[in-house]
Amino acid sequence: xxxxxxxxxxxxxxxxxxxxxRRLVVQNCTACNRKQYPPQPTxxxxxxxxxxxxLPTSGRGTINGYCVMYDSRVxxxxxxxxxxxxxxxLEDDPAxxxxxxxxxEPTDNVPVGAKVEVMFQDVGExxxxxEWRLAK
Amino acid sequence: xxxxxxxxxxxxxLGVWEHRGKVAVAGVGHSPMDRxxxxxxxxxxxxxSIIAAQRAAADAGIKLxxxxxxxxxxxxxxxxxxxxxxxxxxxxxxxxxxxxTAEWLTRGLGLKxxxxxxxxxxxxxxxxxLGAQAVGDGLCxxxxxxxxxxxxxxxxxxxxxxxxxxxxxxxxLWSWGGISQxxxxxxEYCRRYNSNHDRLAPFVxxxxxNGLMFDWSYYAVHQPEPFTKEDYLAARWVCKPMSLxxxxxxxxxxxxxxxxxxxxxxxxxxxxxxxxNHAQGQNKVRSSVETIEETEEWTARLARIxxxxxxxxxxxxxxxxxxxxxxxxxxxxxxAFGWHxxxxxxxxxxxxxxxxxxxxxxxxxxxxNNGTGRTRTAIYTDCIEQLRGTAGKRQVNVRAETAVAGCxxxxxxxxxxxxxxxx
Numbered sequence: 001x002x003x004x005x006x007x008x009x010x011x012x013x014x015x016x017x018x019x020x021x022r023r024l025v026v027q028n029c030t031a032c033n034r035k036q037y038p039p040q041p042t043x044x045x046x047x048x049x050x051x052x053x054x055l056p057t058s059g060r061g062t063i064n065g066y067c068v069m070y071d072s073r074v075x076x077x078x079x080x081x082x083x084x085x086x087x088x089x090l091e092d093d094p095a096x097x098x099x100x101x102x103x104x105e106p107t108d109n110v111p112v113g114a115k116v117e118v119m120f121q122d123v124g125e126x127x128x129x130x131e132w133r134l135a136k
Numbered sequence: 137x138x139x140x141x142x143x144x145x146x147x148x149x150l151g152v153w154e155h156r157g158k159v160a161v162a163g164v165g166h167s168p169m170d171r172x173x174x175x176x177x178x179x180x181x182x183x184x185s186i187i188a189a190q191r192a193a194a195d196a197g198i199k200l201x202x203x204x205x206x207x208x209x210x211x212x213x214x215x216x217x218x219x220x221x222x223x224x225x226x227x228x229x230x231x232x233x234x235x236x237t238a239e240w241l242t243r244g245l246g247l248k249x250x251x252x253x254x255x256x257x258x259x260x261x262x263x264x265x266l267g268a269q270a271v272g273d274g275l276c277x278x279x280x281x282x283x284x285x286x287x288x289x290x291x292x293x294x295x296x297x298x299x300x301x302x303x304x305x306x307x308x309l310w311s312w313g314g315i316s317q318x319x320x321x322x323x324e325y326c327r328r329y330n331s332n333h334d335r336l337a338p339f340v341x342x343x344x345x346n347g348l349m350f351d352w353s354y355y356a357v358h359q360p361e362p363f364t365k366e367d368y369l370a371a372r373w374v375c376k377p378m379s380l381x382x383x384x385x386x387x388x389x390x391x392x393x394x395x396x397x398x399x400x401x402x403x404x405x406x407x408x409x410x411x412x413n414h415a416q417g418q419n420k421v422r423s424s425v426e427t428i429e430e431t432e433e434w435t436a437r438l439a440r441i442x443x444x445x446x447x448x449x450x451x452x453x454x455x456x457x458x459x460x461x462x463x464x465x466x467x468x469x470x471x472a473f474g475w476h477x478x479x480x481x482x483x484x485x486x487x488x489x490x491x492x493x494x495x496x497x498x499x500x501x502x503x504x505n506n507g508t509g510r511t512r513t514a515i516y517t518d519c520i521e522q523l524r525g526t527a528g529k530r531q532v533n534v535r536a537e538t539a540v541a542g543c544x545x546x547x548x549x550x551x552x553x554x555x556x557x558x559x
Binding site: 003004005006007008009012036037038044064065066067068069070071072073074075076077082083085087095096097098099100101108112123129 | 291293294295296297298299300301302303304305306308309310311312313315316319320321322323324327372373374375376377378420422423424425427
């Protein structure tokens, strides 16, 4: 399923570079001991920029919920509708939520509560993006 | 011009609002209603805003020269729409066509006595609070408050780019946004509280019925046929479990209100409708999505702030018009405010009862956006008319002395309490 290709910027560049190495990382504030995703210029809690670091994750999570898109506003996704939009809670910190289309699974009747693991999908122009699949 | 600083009431512990009962709504004006702009000068958002303003002044029984303050949330509500060919001044830019600033409106009406003219880059929810505070603080004594909502041909918010930049890096790859957020949230609500999408039908049918009781509403003017449960259940999915009739219909329309001091309002044409408090919520999600826990926490906190500042509680609120831009989140407001005793998880049971305007639980007596079109103002106008006793077919049979309305989302909203009496 084609996806838009993310354009890395100053804040997100390390994240997308890690994806290209098949690593899922998140920001962590060493002052607050607080992870955050999506990446931000500063810590969402204390506002610090200098205390932000990148941490590897387990790459494991749980399906928190979902919906099914039938009429997307995003052009590149329209040909494959309907598509799952799944919310994944990261095992390392369930407050951290990722999105996924759960590639390879049928639409609807997504198993909420199921374990998932990260995978990486080539979206073109040499960019891998993080996706999730049901854990084996 | 500057707005009052620190005017937002977004924390608990502020006590009763210092201007409670001293500010009042004196006039209401609605423009004609179209689905989209037809590119004619006389149907621009600017033209409609002038009509709405004139009608509000006439409703209040005042002359335009009596207005000394103008407030607008200019928009645009959809996309930026530009560029396009323009007309001669004053329709020679987007101002007056797809948005209407307070400055444009002041010039368009030829207002001569304004001392506070402010364009506020937000939406009608917090706008009400800013307007009430401005009058209460004495920045002006007779405020013309405008909320224009425009709509042009085509669909908006569509992203056809094959690349995702900025915040879209985290959204567009998975088609995340307003619709998907609330579809996901509603699924979670149903899982948690053992409900399902079909149980929204009575609420939506009731809203469409109530909306037809406004003679200016989109459906009264353009689609007056009754809307049934079967119509609702047959609608196509947009983002399951959100169907076509769970989302309001964008329209071309402007609304204006005259807000003044309680004392001045007594001398005007209509019975004053006093403002008892305003409150705002601005919240940030912890991660990519707004969870049910966040939604319930934020809505409950907003309700507590609003009740505290008005010196009222759930049992004191007679008319309740929460936001329904998507029908899938209205239940959070209903439950947070505890209107008519509705607790967490009970909203759909409540919808299944008698929520008609004639009955004991006249919920969303305005019909909301889904009943009238995406004006975001029917909720306020209904509150005002119910308290005046001029709501016509929508007039409730229960007590109508206090009212609450608000926009938009748990993450970013403003709410207001109206009272028939100042104390």
